[in-house]
Amino acid sequence: MNRTSTAFVFLLCFFTLISMPSFGQVTIEGTVLDAQEGETVIGAQIRIKNFPEGTITDFDGQFSLTSAATYPCTLLVSSAGFESVEIVLWAAPQDLIEVILTPVIDLLNEVVISASRVEESLLASPSGVEKINLVEWQSMPGADAYTGLSFAKGVQLNAGSYLFPSINTRGFADAQNWRFLQFADGMELTGPGLGYAIGNVAGPGELDVRSIEIIPGPGSALYGPNAFNGLMSISSKDPFLYPGLSAQVKGGVTSQQATGSNPFLDASIRYAHVVSDKLAFKFNASYLTLTDWGVDDMSYHITATKAPFAAQFLSIPASSPNFDAVSRFGDEVQVPVLAGVDSIITVNRTGIAERDILDYSTTAVKLGGTVYYRPSKDVEATYQVNFFEGDAIIRHTTVYPLRNIQQFVQKAEIKGRDYYLRAYHNQEDANNSYALLGTGAFIQEGL
Numbered sequence: 001m002n003r004t005s006t007a008f009v010f011l012l013c014f015f016t017l018i019s020m021p022s023f024g025q026v027t028i029e030g031t032v033l034d035a036q037e038g039e040t041v042i043g044a045q046i047r048i049k050n051f052p053e054g055t056i057t058d059f060d061g062q063f064s065l066t067s068a069a070t071y072p073c074t075l076l077v078s079s080a081g082f083e084s085v086e087i088v089l090w091a092a093p094q095d096l097i098e099v100i101l102t103p104v105i106d107l108l109n110e111v112v113i114s115a116s117r118v119e120e121s122l123l124a125s126p127s128g129v130e131k132i133n134l135v136e137w138q139s140m141p142g143a144d145a146y147t148g149l150s151f152a153k154g155v156q157l158n159a160g161s162y163l164f165p166s167i168n169t170r171g172f173a174d175a176q177n178w179r180f181l182q183f184a185d186g187m188e189l190t191g192p193g194l195g196y197a198i199g200n201v202a203g204p205g206e207l208d209v210r211s212i213e214i215i216p217g218p219g220s221a222l223y224g225p226n227a228f229n230g231l232m233s234i235s236s237k238d239p240f241l242y243p244g245l246s247a248q249v250k251g252g253v254t255s256q257q258a259t260g261s262n263p264f265l266d267a268s269i270r271y272a273h274v275v276s277d278k279l280a281f282k283f284n285a286s287y288l289t290l291t292d293w294g295v296d297d298m299s300y301h302i303t304a305t306k307a308p309f310a311a312q313f314l315s316i317p318a319s320s321p322n323f324d325a326v327s328r329f330g331d332e333v334q335v336p337v338l339a340g341v342d343s344i345i346t347v348n349r350t351g352i353a354e355r356d357i358l359d360y361s362t363t364a365v366k367l368g369g370t371v372y373y374r375p376s377k378d379v380e381a382t383y384q385v386n387f388f389e390g391d392a393i394i395r396h397t398t399v400y401p402l403r404n405i406q407q408f409v410q411k412a413e414i415k416g417r418d419y420y421l422r423a424y425h426n427q428e429d430a431n432n433s434y435a436l437l438g439t440g441a442f443i444q445e446g447l
Contacts, residue, residue: 028089029064030097032057032077041101043134044079045241049086052277052374054241056134068277077101080133080211130154132212143250144266145209146200154216161292161393163364165199169216169230176396181223181231185384187411187424190226194428201388202407202426204236205284205366207246207270211235239272239280239372246270254291259360262291268366280372288364292393294355297326321347327354329398329440349444357439358401364390384411398437405430 026048032041040061047054053067067073071091078084082101130153132140140148147165150157158177159165166177178196182189184203190196203209213233223231247269255261268286275281300313301324316323324332331351339345370384388407394400411424 026067026069026071026073026092027065028067028075028093028097029062030093030099031060031062032079032099032101033061034082035100035102041079041082043138044077044082044099044101046075046077046099047241049074049076050377052240052280053243053274054238055244056242075099080136130214130216132214134210137209137212143252143264145206149212149214152214155214160395161362162290163199163201163288163292163362163390163392164394166196167214167232169214170228176394177229179226179229181227183231183233184386184409185234185236185411186413186420186422187384187386187409188426189409190426191407191428192426193430198392198402198405198407200234201364201366201390201392202386202409203234204386205268205270205286205368207248207268208236208282208284208368209234210237210242236370237270237272237282239282239370240274240374243272243274243280254293256293258294258296258355259291264290266290278374281370282372283369284366285368286364286366288362288390290362292360292362292391294358294360295327296353296355298328299326300324301326301332321345324348325351328352329354329357329436330444331440332437333441333444349441352440352443354399354436357436357443358393358399362391364388378417379414380416381414382411384413386410398435400435401433402430403432403434405433 028046028048032044032046033039034041040057042057042059042061044057044061044063045054046056046063046065048065048067048069051067051069051073053065055063055065057063071089073089075087075089075097076084077087077099079101081104083104085099085101087097087099132149132152137145141151143162147157147159149155149167154169156168157165158168160176166180167182168177168180170180176194176196180196182197182200182203184200189200189202191198191202212235214230215227215232216230248267250264250266252264253261254264266286266288268284270282270284272282273280298318300316302310302313306313318325322334328351331348333349334346335349336344337347366386366388368384368386370382373381375381386409389404392402392405394402406429408427409424411422413420413422415421
């Protein structure tokens with residue numbers, strides 16, 4: 001944690017020192033419309049050619065852009081699913097400008113990078129790629145956009161807990177998918193200890209996601225054998241194109257029989273600032289608190305070996321000395337008991353209910369920051385830090401409460417027009433995590 005704290009203190013101090021107001025010479029305001037439907041376009045990108053400043057349209061399709069450019073200048077407007085537009089402005093507009101975007105007839109011309117690690121059109125991609133753009137990401141149904149990925153074509157989501165959704169695209173998977181890779185801005189998010197990614201805990205915050213590319217088939221040729229079930233690549237927003245402050249708060253109530261009704265809160269914030277035409281930074285943070293899903297199933301525990309004889313075991317009464325309940329731990333341990341002079345029988349221990357040794361309350365904190373530096377038009381250097389600390393529950397052959405689990409990833413990258421040099425570091429600490437199967441047995445042993 002010392003290195004983690006030092007990195008974030010450095011980033012926060014750096015952001016504070018360089019967050020100086022910038023004054024532009026050009027201010028352009030207007031609206032972006034869909035030529036076919038006549039409706040406003042949300043999330044369209046607007047910037048001035050050869051200048052780093054940019055913005056996007058709001059929910060009313062309106063934008064306001066201030067830049068250090070001078071007239072005449074060229075306004076570039078683009079949006080997923082539409083043809084890009086260039087507008088030459090010879091002098092300052094007297095009124096709000098109106099930009100009309102024409103829908104792209106062939107959506108396969110959309111650019112992707114995950115199929116071959118270089119930009120190419122979706123049509124030219126050697127692998128099938130499902131791309132989710134900014135507007136689609138923001139409109140994903142569900143309590144959070146990540147779990148909404150289950151509505152994407154060819155994607156299955158297995159949720160072992162609220163913070164532990166596991167994505168799968170090619171079958172052969174359970175709540176832990178070791179053969180599906182997850183990347184964020186080129187960094188592999190696989191937890192070094194667990195061997196697979198925990199949802200999007202180490203990726204960019206929900207407000208900072210620009211697009212997602214999913215390869216729903218083997219990606220082993222480019223990404224190694226762990227990509228046998230596919231991979232997902234998340235791209236975050238560039239502060240040069242997406243500057244400003246944004247925040248969101250989501251609240252509600254979770255309700256179920258085992259844990260009752262409990263409040264839910266998810267708050268996040270993102271701030272990006274362009275210091276000059278060469279330097280920009282962004283910072284995002286989020287906080288989540290809720291009561292995770294609990295279980296209270298006291299029926300007989302049917303394992304894979306007992307499944308062919310399920311009816312026989314389900315008929316065992318709860319008062320049986322060999323009863324093993326699903327949501328009780330320690331009762332799977334059998335103890336030999338002397339029943340007579342020469343008679344020994346096995347008796348299962350009493351066991352302890354899951355709700356008595358597992359706290360379902362969950363909190364999660366995510367922090368992220370990136371500094372961008374462009375020494376020339378075609379070269380960009382970045383340093384990125386993502387940090388997560390929180391609770392999660394893995395449900396597999398037993399239940400693993402991950403308590404105060406931490407994941408810290410950082411990346412340094414230099415990228416040019418035809419090359420990139422990238423180094424990243426991924427660190428995980430399970431802290432107070434434990435396994436309920438062993439915990440229940442040890443508690444019974446000590447009673």
